[in-house]
Amino acid sequence: LTASMPAHAQQAGKADGIFQDMPEKFVLKDQDFDFVRKDIMIPMRDGVKLHTVVLIPKNAHNAAILLTRTPYNADHMTSLAESGTMTSVLQGYDNMPDVIADGGYIRVIQDVRGKYGSEGRYVMNHPMRGPLNSTKVDHSTDTWDTIEWLIHNIPESNGKVGIIGVSYDGYTALTTLIHPHPALKVSVPMNPMVDGWMGDDWFHNGAFREEMLPYIYNQDATPKNTLKWWSRDYDNYQLFLNGVSAGSIARAHGMEQIGFFRQILAHPAYDDWWQSQALDRILPKEGLTVPTLLVHSLWDQEDNYGAIALYYALQKVPASQPDLWLAMGPWNHGGEIKEASTLGPVKLRSDTGLYFRKKILEPFLAHYLKDSSIPLPARVTAFRTGTNEWESMPALSPQDCTTECTVLQLATHHGLTLNPTTKDAETVQYVSDPEHPVPYVQRPVISKNLPGSEWQWWLASDQRNAASRPDVASFTSQTLTKAVSITGQPLVHLTASSTGTDGDFVIKLIDVYPDEVPDQPEMGGYQLMISADILRGRYRNSFAHPEAIPANTPQTYRMRLPIVHHTFLPGHKIMIQIQSSWFPLYDRNPQTYVDSIFNATPDAYKPATISIDTAGSWLQVHQTSPSPL
Ligand code: PG9
Numbered sequence: 001l002t003a004s005m006p007a008h009a010q011q012a013g014k015a016d017g018i019f020q021d022m023p024e025k026f027v028l029k030d031q032d033f034d035f036v037r038k039d040i041m042i043p044m045r046d047g048v049k050l051h052t053v054v055l056i057p058k059n060a061h062n063a064a065i066l067l068t069r070t071p072y073n074a075d076h077m078t079s080l081a082e083s084g085t086m087t088s089v090l091q092g093y094d095n096m097p098d099v100i101a102d103g104g105y106i107r108v109i110q111d112v113r114g115k116y117g118s119e120g121r122y123v124m125n126h127p128m129r130g131p132l133n134s135t136k137v138d139h140s141t142d143t144w145d146t147i148e149w150l151i152h153n154i155p156e157s158n159g160k161v162g163i164i165g166v167s168y169d170g171y172t173a174l175t176t177l178i179h180p181h182p183a184l185k186v187s188v189p190m191n192p193m194v195d196g197w198m199g200d201d202w203f204h205n206g207a208f209r210e211e212m213l214p215y216i217y218n219q220d221a222t223p224k225n226t227l228k229w230w231s232r233d234y235d236n237y238q239l240f241l242n243g244v245s246a247g248s249i250a251r252a253h254g255m256e257q258i259g260f261f262r263q264i265l266a267h268p269a270y271d272d273w274w275q276s277q278a279l280d281r282i283l284p285k286e287g288l289t290v291p292t293l294l295v296h297s298l299w300d301q302e303d304n305y306g307a308i309a310l311y312y313a314l315q316k317v318p319a320s321q322p323d324l325w326l327a328m329g330p331w332n333h334g335g336e337i338k339e340a341s342t343l344g345p346v347k348l349r350s351d352t353g354l355y356f357r358k359k360i361l362e363p364f365l366a367h368y369l370k371d372s373s374i375p376l377p378a379r380v381t382a383f384r385t386g387t388n389e390w391e392s393m394p395a396l397s398p399q400d401c402t403t404e405c406t407v408l409q410l411a412t413h414h415g416l417t418l419n420p421t422t423k424d425a426e427t428v429q430y431v432s433d434p435e436h437p438v439p440y441v442q443r444p445v446i447s448k449n450l451p452g453s454e455w456q457w458w459l460a461s462d463q464r465n466a467a468s469r470p471d472v473a474s475f476t477s478q479t480l481t482k483a484v485s486i487t488g489q490p491l492v493h494l495t496a497s498s499t500g501t502d503g504d505f506v507i508k509l510i511d512v513y514p515d516e517v518p519d520q521p522e523m524g525g526y527q528l529m530i531s532a533d534i535l536r537g538r539y540r541n542s543f544a545h546p547e548a549i550p551a552n553t554p555q556t557y558r559m560r561l562p563i564v565h566h567t568f569l570p571g572h573k574i575m576i577q578i579q580s581s582w583f584p585l586y587d588r589n590p591q592t593y594v595d596s597i598f599n600a601t602p603d604a605y606k607p608a609t610i611s612i613d614t615a616g617s618w619l620q621v622h623q624t625s626p627s628p629l
Contacts, residue, residue: 033084034058042110042149044120046137050146051117052110053078057086059104060156064185064369066105067150068094068165069143069172071219073116074109094165096337099357103365106157110146112139112172116224124220124260125196127277128178139175147181160369162186166334167303168193170295174279174310180290186368188361190295191303191333192310195278197270198543199305199533205559206269206536206543207504208597210246210587211236213255214447220258229253235444240584241437244605247598268596270543280306280313288320293364293377295356296563297331298385299343299459304562308489312399325376326396327360328565329353329383332456344460345523348388355390384485385530386511386567397488397622399560406486406623408477408509408574410614416477416576418484425615430471430579432503434591434605437583438471445584463510463527463577472579473612476512484574485567488622490531494557494578495616498537500591500608501548505557506582508532509619511566512573527575531561534586538593548593554613564621576619580610 030036036056041049053074057063070077077093086101100107114122127133128140143163151159161183163173170192177187196202201212214229221227230253233239243249247265255261267273275281296307307326314320329336329352330343340353360377367374378392411417412426439445442465446453454461466472492507509531517523538546540557549555568574581588587597590604 030084035084035086035089037078039117041119042146044113044137044142044145046135048113048118048120048137050110050113050119050142052108052146054150054154055086055089055107056154056156057101057104057106060106062158063104063106063156064160064162064365065108065150065154065157066100066365066369067108067110067143067146067161067163068169069110069112069139069146069163069176070094070165070169071112071115071122072168073224074111075117077109078107093334094169094337096357096361098354099362099365103362105162105365105369106154108150113137113142114223122220122223124216125263125277126175128175128282130276132273132276139172140178140180143172143176143184144179144181147183151183158369159183160185162188162365162369164188164190166190166337170303170306171279174283177283177288177290177292178286184290186365187290187292188295188365189292189307190336191297191300192279192294192306193303194280194306194310195274197274198278198309199562200303202264204305204534204586206539206546207534207582207586207589208246208264208268209585210240210249211448211585213246213250213253216258216261217253217255220260231447234446236447236584237439237443237445240587241435244602245598245600246587247596247600265596265598268598269539269546275544280309283310284313284317284320287317288314288323291323291325291364291368293325293327293361295336296326296328297333297335298328298383298563298565299331299335299457300333300562301455301457301459302333308396308563311396315395324379325364326380327356327377327382328563329356330385332459343385344457344528345526346385346460346528347520348385350388352383382487382565384565384567386483386485386569391565396563397624399489400491401488401620401622404623405620406484408576408619408621410475410576410612410617412614414473414475416475416574418477418574423615425613428473428612428614429609430473431607431609432471432580432591433607434581434588435607436471437581437588438466438469438506438579440582440585459529459532461529463508463529463575464525466508466577466579467527467575469579471581472577475576475578475614477574479514480568480570480572480574483567483569485624486621487563487565487624489563490561490619490621492557492559492561492619493617495554495613496557497552497554497611497613498549498591498608499551500606501551501593502589503537503549503591503608503610504534504580504582504586504589505537506532506534506577506579507559507561507619508577508579509561509564510575510577511568512575514571530566531564533559533561534582535559536589554611554616556616561619578612580608
C-alpha cells in the first residue's frame with residue numbers, strides 16, 4: 001500500500017490508513033517567549049521520577065529558584081495564558097506574577113508523587129518517615145532530592161532556593177523544613193495545612209468536615225482527578241441530610257477504596273495517628289533552621305488553624321525564633337495572592353493583597369535569595385479589621401490572655417456585658433434537632449466548584465439568618481460608645497447541659513453593624529463573623545479519649561477560637577451566637593452517644609434541649625491599643 005501511495009501522501013503521515021494528526025511530542029516554538037520552559041522528570045532516591053516544570057527567564061543569570069510542590073497539576077499551573085510571557089503564564093493558584101515573574105526568579109513547579117505527571121503513589125496526608133511510614137521517602141526527602149538536582153542542573157541559577165505555596169502547597173513548604181537541603185534559603189507556607197484534626201481541613205475539634213468528602217474523592221480516587229464526585233441533589237444540605245452519616249454517604253460513593261478515607265474512619269479521635277503527623281508538634285522538635293514566613297488569612301474557610309498554631313509552637317522554642325516571621329491579613333483561603341480590597345461585602349479601602357506581596361513577601365524573598373542588604377519586614381505584620389490599618393509588632397501576644405483581657409460575659413435577657421464585676425445567672429434554652437440542623441450558609445448550599453457557591457466568602461456572610469432561628473442563641477452587647485480593640489485567640493468558657501448524651505457547640509463572635517451605614521447602606525445591621533469554631537462535646541475533656549455527656553448535667557466546654565485582630569467601632573455592638581450544628585460543613589452529631597459517628601444509624605439522631613448557664617459562660621481575649629505601622 002505504501003509503495004502505491006504518492007510521496008507527498010506518505011510524508012503527510014503514517015501509512016496506517018489515516019494521517020498522523022497529533023505529533024508524538026509537540027516541539028514548542030518559543031523563540032518569541034520571554035522564558036524557556038523545560039519539562040523534566042527528576043529522579044528521587046527510590047527511583048521514582050517526579051514531573052517538574054521549570055520556567056527560566058531568558059535573561060536569567062545568577063537567578064534564584066522559587067519552588068512549589070503541588071498535587072494540583074504543575075502543567076495547569078504553568079500554562080494559564082496564551083501569551084509567551086512569564087507574567088501571563090504565572091497567573092492563578094500559588095503564582096503571584098508581580099512577585100515571582102517581576103522578581104526575575106526561576107519558577108519551578110513539581111507534581112508531588114502520584115499526582116498528574118509524576119510517578120509513584122500519592123498519599124493525601126503523607127506521614128513523614130517514622131512509625132507511620134517505613135519507606136525511605138517522604139515530602140522532605142523528595143524536596144531535598146529535587147533541590148539537589150535543580151542546583152546542579154540549572155546553570156542560570158545562583159544556587160539559592162526558596163519554597164512557597166498555599167494550602168496543600170503550604171503544607172509541602174513546611175515538610176521541607178525537616179532536615180532541609182542546605183541550598184534551601186527561605187520558606188513561605190501560606191495558609192498551610194498543619195493539623196488536619198485539630199482545626200484544618202478534615203476535622204475541627206473533633207467535628208468532621210463532611211463537605212470535604214468531594215475533595216477527598218476527586219483528589220484520591222484517581223491520579224489525574226479524572227473521576228469527579230457526583231450528586232443528584234443541587235443542595236448539599238439535602239444531599240448530606242439524606243445520606244445520614246458521613247460514613248454512609250462516603251460508602252455509597254465507594255470511598256472505602258481510598259486508603260486515606262479508611263484512615264479517617266479508623267481514627268475519629270485525636271489519637272497517635274493524627275498527633276504524630278501534626279506539623280505543629282513535629283517542627284518545634286526539629287527546630288527551625290531556615291527563615292520562614294508563615295502567612296495566615298483571618299477569614300480562611302479551609303485552614304484557619306495551622307499557621308497560628310505553628311507560630312505559637314515555634315515561638316516557644318528559643319532556637320527557632322530567629323527564623324520565624326508571620327503575616328496575617330483580612331483574606332479568605334489564599335486571598336493574599338489576589339486583589340484584596342474587600343472582605344466579603346466589607347470595603348477595606350486598599351488592596352491588602354498587593355500590600356502583602358509588595359511590602360512583606362517581596363522584600364522577604366529578596367533579602368534571602370538575592371541581596372541581604374534589602375531590609376526585612378517586621379517579625380509580625382497584621383492587618384487590623386475595623387480600623388483597616390496595617391500594624392507591626394515584634395511578636396504575637398501570648399496565646400492565652402492573662403493580663404489586659406477583655407471578658408465578654410453572657411448576661412440575662414440575651415445580653416452581653418464587657419468586663420462585668422458581677423455575673424447575671426439565667427438559663428437560656430434551645431432545641432437542637434438533627435432533622436433540621438442549622439445551615440452554615442443559606443440554602444441551597446451549593447458545592448464549592450459550582451457557580452453560585454458561597455464557599456469562598458461564607459465566613460464573612462451575614463449571620464442574621466442564623467440569629468433569627470429558634471435553635472440559635474444570641475447574646476448582644478449595648479451599642480458601643482467607644483472602640484473595643486482585641487487581638488489573639490478568644491478563649492471560650494461555656495457552661496451548658498443537654499438532654500442528649502453527645503452534642504456539638506458552635507460559638508461565633510460577631511461584629512454587629514449600626515442599623516444605618518451611610519456610605520454603604522447594604523451593611524446596615526450586618527452581622528459580620530469575626531471568629532467562630534465548633535467543639536464536638538464528646539471531646540470536652542480529652543481530644544484523644546471521647547466520653548459521653550451525662551444528660552441534664554451542666555458541663556464545661558472550653559475551646560480557643562481562630563485568631564482575631566479587630567476593632568469594634570463606636571456605634572457597633574458585639575454579639576456571641578451559640579448553636580449546636582453547622583451543617584453540612586460539619587457532619588451532624590446524633591446527640592446520642594455512639595461509638596463512631598461515622599457509623600451512626602438513623603435511630604441515633606435525636607432532638608436535644610440545650611440549656612446555657614449565662615453566669616458560667618464567657619469569652620476572654622486580649623485587649624489592645626491599635627499600633628499602626
Ligand atoms: N485546603 C486544601 C487542602 C490542604 C491540605 C490538605 C487537603 C486539602 C487546599 O486548598 O489545598
